[in-house]
Amino acid sequence: DDAIGLFSEMVKSRPFPSIIDFNKLLCAIAKIQKYDVVISLGEQMQKLGIANDLYTFNILINCFCRSSQLSLALALLGK
Incomplete structure (x- = not known):
């Protein structure tokens, strides 16, 4: 919850x-294994026009893999 609050402050x-x-x-x-939160925040960043870098993509791909969403990981890898 604190992380989501911090994210909200960052985008404001x-x-x-x-x-x-x-x-x-x-x-x-x-690192605290809240992969769904990372994925959700990554989607919000994209909607806000915040450009991802390779490190961001790596974080997101790892979260997709760890949450058994391999097709989404592969789709992101293809970008």
Whole structure:
């Protein structure tokens, strides 16, 4: 819940924090095995126009794999 609150604060700030800051948050959430939260936040980032980098894609692909969503991992890998 704290992570989602922090994400909300990050997207309210203008300009947005760097992708490195978003990646740190996603990585921290993934480490506590909240893969569905990471995936949801990744989708929100995309909707907000926050450009992903290779590290972001790696985090998301790992979360898809760990949550048994291999088809989505492969789809993201194909981008």
